[in-house]
Amino acid sequence: MSVAMLWVVSPNSEVSSCFGCLETVREGNRLLDAPRFTSRDRNLMCGGRFKKGKMQRWSSTSLNAEFKISSLGGSTSDNGGNFSVVSSMVANPAGELTVSSEQKVYDVVLKQAALVKKQLRSSEDYEVKPDIMLPGTLSLLSEAYDRCGEVCAEYAKTFYLGTLLMTPERRRAIWAIYVWCRRTDELVDGPNASHITPAALDRWESRLDDLFKGRPFDMLDAALSDTVAKFPVDIQPFKDMIEGMRMDLRKSRYKNFDELYLYCYYVAGTVGLMSVPVMGIAPESQATTESVYNAALALGIANQLTNILRDVGEDARRGRVYLPQDELAQAGISDEDIFSGKVTEKWRNFMKKQIKRARMFFDEAEKGVTQLSSASRWPVWASLLLYRKILDEIEANDYNNFTKRAYVSKPKKILALPIAYAKSVVSPSRTLSPLVKA
Ligand SMILES: CC(C)=CCC/C(C)=C/CC/C(C)=C/CC/C(C)=C/[C@@H]1[C@@H](COP(=O)(O)OP(=O)(O)O)[C@]1(C)CC/C=C(\C)CC/C=C(\C)CCC=C(C)C
Numbered sequence: 001m002s003v004a005m006l007w008v009v010s011p012n013s014e015v016s017s018c019f020g021c022l023e024t025v026r027e028g029n030r031l032l033d034a035p036r037f038t039s040r041d042r043n044l045m046c047g048g049r050f051k052k053g054k055m056q057r058w059s060s061t062s063l064n065a066e067f068k069i070s071s072l073g074g075s076t077s078d079n080g081g082n083f084s085v086v087s088s089m090v091a092n093p094a095g096e097l098t099v100s101s102e103q104k105v106y107d108v109v110l111k112q113a114a115l116v117k118k119q120l121r122s123s124e125d126y127e128v129k130p131d132i133m134l135p136g137t138l139s140l141l142s143e144a145y146d147r148c149g150e151v152c153a154e155y156a157k158t159f160y161l162g163t164l165l166m167t168p169e170r171r172r173a174i175w176a177i178y179v180w181c182r183r184t185d186e187l188v189d190g191p192n193a194s195h196i197t198p199a200a201l202d203r204w205e206s207r208l209d210d211l212f213k214g215r216p217f218d219m220l221d222a223a224l225s226d227t228v229a230k231f232p233v234d235i236q237p238f239k240d241m242i243e244g245m246r247m248d249l250r251k252s253r254y255k256n257f258d259e260l261y262l263y264c265y266y267v268a269g270t271v272g273l274m275s276v277p278v279m280g281i282a283p284e285s286q287a288t289t290e291s292v293y294n295a296a297l298a299l300g301i302a303n304q305l306t307n308i309l310r311d312v313g314e315d316a317r318r319g320r321v322y323l324p325q326d327e328l329a330q331a332g333i334s335d336e337d338i339f340s341g342k343v344t345e346k347w348r349n350f351m352k353k354q355i356k357r358a359r360m361f362f363d364e365a366e367k368g369v370t371q372l373s374s375a376s377r378w379p380v381w382a383s384l385l386l387y388r389k390i391l392d393e394i395e396a397n398d399y400n401n402f403t404k405r406a407y408v409s410k411p412k413k414i415l416a417l418p419i420a421y422a423k424s425v426v427s428p429s430r431t432l433s434p435l436v437k438a
Contacts (some may be wrong), residue, residue: 032151032183032190034144034218046419057258090258101262105269108236109297112273113289116232122142144223147177151220155182158386158413162379166279170376173231173278176223181241181271183220188245198246205242208235232277237270244270252319256326257357261281265297268304272296285428287371295368299380302361304389310356310390313341313402324355341402351399355391370428377424385416 088103153160153176159178163171187196187204207217212235216222227233244266254260276296281289308315308322315322316338328334331350362384369380386408393406408416 025305032179032186032220034147071343073358090256101258101265105262105265105297106294108240108265109273109293111236112234115234116277116289125437140219141222141226144219144226145172145175147219148172148179148223151182152173152178158417159379159383162382165378166375169230170278170280172223173227174275176220176227176273177233178270179220179277180224180238181274184241184245188248196245196249198249201242201246201249206286208238208242212238227278233274234277237273238368240266241270241288253321254324257324260322260324261301264301264304264308268307269297269300272298272300276372279380280373281371282373282428285371287368287428291366291369295365295371298368298385299365302358302365303383305354305358305361306387306390309351309358309394310401310406312338314405316341316402327353338402343398343400343402348399351394353399355394358391359388369423370426374424374427378421381420381423382417385420386413389416 066248088100088106089097090100092098149160149172152163156178160175163174166174184204187193187201207221210217211221211225212228214225214229216225229237245261247263247266251263254263273293273296276293281287285292312321313322321328321335323338324329328338328350332346333350337344337347365384369377369384372380389408389412390406392407394401397404397406
């Protein structure tokens with residue numbers, strides 16, 4: 001078990017009191033493990049605070065979003081595969097009307113966009129004091145970022161290559177965010193998942209609070225600590241991702257799409273909200289900040305839905321069904337049908353609708369990619385096109401996602417890269433984006 005994970009599982013144990021001398025014993029977590037920071041290292045690198053970097057230019061000041069993916073979420077009706085337009089209210093199991101997940105998540109989006117604008121204003125109003133860099137600080141920090149880059153290259157090669165096109169500051173920041181997300185996901189999905197309890201997640205969250213205050217626990221946290229001080233990244237999406245992991249610990253079924261939507265926001269939509277402040281919006285973009293955040297959210301949801309559809313068999317073998325129970329029932333499919341893994345006509349029809357919904361989220365996301373700063377567009381287009389292709393592969397497997405894992409072949413991946421590049425050179429000023437204010 002890695003040192004970092006041991007600390008989360010049991011921070012007060014004897015093992016955890018000798019962090020400095022513990023070696024990683026599990027090869028599986030080799031890349032995600034990081035030397036713990038001593039208080040001296042912390043002071044050297046962080047001094048409790050970082051200089052605020054120059055903020056990116058954001059294109060709009062309107063708080064009224066022109067664009068909202070309200071036609072995508074919520075429950076479905078049997079209307080030939082079309083998903084109904086959803087209001088901001090849904091009925092809970094007791095039949096009472098409550099605020100929908102989509103509305104709750106949209107409120108987070110609005111808050112994120114408002115925060116970015118507020119930080120922009122304050123950076124103009126106040127002169128931020130420069131940091132006093134002590135000898136050794138810079139090399140420690142760049143070592144921390146290099147380690148994040150290595151992890152990213154190991155776990156997400158194509159995406160890593162894409163980040164090389166970004167400015168060095170942005171690239172390093174995205175690596176740091178990637179590593180934190182990957183480590184968070186490993187808590188419930190990695191080799192030590194069986195040791196993870198809600199209390200362990202609470203400790204992971206308090207580590208997050210610390211790193212946002214400039215007190216990182218280890219090297220990898222230190223890179224993120226630096227990132228969140230330099231870019232207008234808010235803690236909320238990070239906390240929400242941990243909430244998603246808590247949900248994964250306590251739930252293995254989702255009653256309806258509203259519940260699933262919330263889960264997808266927690267574990268993947270949050271990634272979009274964390275990334276946009278680093279990737280930046282193109283200075284020439286006319287889109288509102290909210291609409292770009294919404295597109296980022298949509299990409300996270302689309303990716304997670306695709307992930308769920310690809311992994312139905314694998315999840316079922318772990319006793320998990322991430323598909324909306326009400327829609328399964330409506331299609332006449334039971335959990336037992338899923339566990340037995342037979343591709344029937346009912347299953348194909350059900351899957352067609354689920355794929356259609358995931359594609360709708362990809363469509364919404366595509367509207368926002370062009371609005372990102374030019375150097376950030378290629379990696380986002382590449383990951384979007386490649387992930388979207390997984391849906392085509394599920395179809396090509398005749399919807400057998402029980403025993404066949406849909407994957408995009410190397411030649412198809414290679415072909416997607418120049419297509420992504422061609423899309424990324426289109427600047428916002430050359431598109432008639434539906435996100436642009438009338
Ligand atoms: C360019 C780019 C994609 C940037 C995002 C970089 C980043 C910080 C990624 C973190 C991903 C991560 C480790 C998330 C933890 C939770 C998790 C595992 C989510 C699933 C990802 C796939 O993971 P996995 O590697 O396990 O998949 P495979 O099994 O290997 O196929 C998710 C399905 C979701 C990840 C969500 C995103 C990548 C959202 C990306 C959205 C943006 C970057 C916003 C772009 C902006 C606009 C305006 C569209």
